[in-house]
Amino acid sequence: MKNKKLLSLLAPLFLGLCLVTMSVNAADLATAKSAGLVGEQMNGFLGLVKPDAPSDVQALVKSINAQRQAEYQRIAAKNGVPAEEVARLTAQKVIGQAASGQFVETPTGWTQR
Template identity: 40%
Template sequence: MKKFLLTVSALLVSLSSWALELDSAKQMGLVGEQSNGYLGLVATGNNDAAALVVDINQQRKQKYQDIAAKQNTGLANIEKIAGEKLTQKAAASGEYYQDASGNWAR
């Protein structure tokens, strides 16, 4: 379990490779973290933000699949853990996240 949590933590750190663009989009309220471990579009109508969401989610899914394979667990388990950590982080920093009812909160 400890190895599993370390791996997920490493994943979250590696997500910072998109930091500048992603941070800007989060600060502007264009995107937010969803409980499923993926980024969501908060504000519709911004093509750059929509493209960022698609790009990051593709990369996240690949990383989640890699971790799931290494840990011999289901993809849904990794997505759930990542989603919990990412939404907690977003909530703590005042960024948008999707609450349990599926609404965007800050």
């Protein structure tokens, strides 16, 4: 009984921490994109525009790409399509909505909008 009560009290805290973490990632990603360190790739994942980007930016890209991969797989399984297709369609949308000054991948390499 005590465990259930404790869990019910901790659940909102945990949710809040998750939301804060996602907000920090989003802010860090926006900063990395604005700095020209990170861009959207045609495969639906983030890429390092500058391979010598700081290690925290590299870790951020790795973390977000892992989250994206999991989400692509979830959506793919739900709809009976390959995860690569979900990723590719997402990439088209995200690249199309990229803000001015951000880098996006094209068939010929990185291009700044």
